[in-house]
């Protein structure tokens with residue numbers, strides 16, 4: 196055998212996730228593994244549920260992390276709330292709305308699609324029309340922060356419309372949690388899922404979820420059993436539910452949960468409003484530099500997501516070559532475009548721990564150097580200065 200331990204390169208992660216992990220979180224994850232039914236661990240679980248309620252801004256009893264990535268949180272929401280024969284209005288303005296449709300159809304239900312152009316926010320008027328035309332719809336599902344395009348939708352208004360039509364609301368808040376305001380209870384979001392590797396700056400692999408009383412009631416009223424054994428909340432709650440008695444459901448990813456707990460402690464220490472403001476401030480500085488260079492944003496100003504900056508690639512510039520040089524010469528990862536936006540945009544993430552001044556200036560300086568080195572049509576030497584002015 197000649198295999199050796201794996202030592203990853205040290206990168207700066209400014210793509211669509213995972214984002215830079217706070218070293219405090221990595222350190223927490225290296226602490227000794229204990230049994231997942233150990234009383235000390237059960238205490239940590241209870242504390243984590245409280246911290247998650249703070250992050251989601253809710254008092255929902257059913258708030259916990261699913262032991263799998265964001266996609267599993269998505270699936271948990273759909274398989275528990277959607278039954279065969281149901282109708283679900285699904286908003287699609289990027290990649291993740293398409294995955295919601297797949298989930299609905301695999302539940303044996305019908306998805307009524309409300310489609311918006313990629314890069315635009317969900318059009319609330321179209322959603323209202325769709326719900327008027329489909330009075331039998333049971334659920335409205337939408338993506339709050341579309342990571343594929345950098346567009347933020349109006350979750351508050353969408354939830355209001357849904358409740359007016361007596362629908363439950365499923366919201367994808369994978370990229371918004373910890374980066375943009377999510378007022379789960381105030382807005383009436385019934386089922387929300389997120390991920391650990393975006394604005395919480397934890398390692399990938401866990402999906403915080405929260406369900407309202409109305410959603411729990413709908414799950415109890417189901418006429419069919421949930422087709423997924425692993426994600427059936429009736430069973431998961433035997434482990435994650437309150438009370439001193441915890442039943443074995445699956446072995447919780449103990450050390451990963453130490454990491455999430457630490458990430459939530461970090462968020463609480465900073466204060467969630469301060470975290471939202473930090474994401475906005477760093478976005479504004481990056482934006483000043485990007486625009487000074489002569490590059491432009493894909494999303495209209497009002498709908499821009501501060502933690503995911505979609506920037507148009509100038510005509511004639513080789514997308515992959517630029518990202519390759521940023522990675523190889525600067526250890527800097529930025530994201531490529533997906534679907535119809537492949538080759539047309541870069542996705543610059545400023546998520547969680549990675550949303551800081553050092554990263555903004557590094558990214559602008561490195562982009563400037565790489566692009567001007569390739570003879571791209573940009574204004575060189577002004578981006579970092581513009582960002583510094585935005586901070587001042």
Ligand SMILES: *Cc1c(COP(=O)(O)O)cnc(C)c1O
Pocket residue numbers: 212264265266267269291338340341342343367369370390399400
């Ligand atoms: C990243 C992401 C997901 C999927 O999360 P995974 O952890 O990759 O499974 C879902 N929705 C949105 C909006 C995302 O950004």
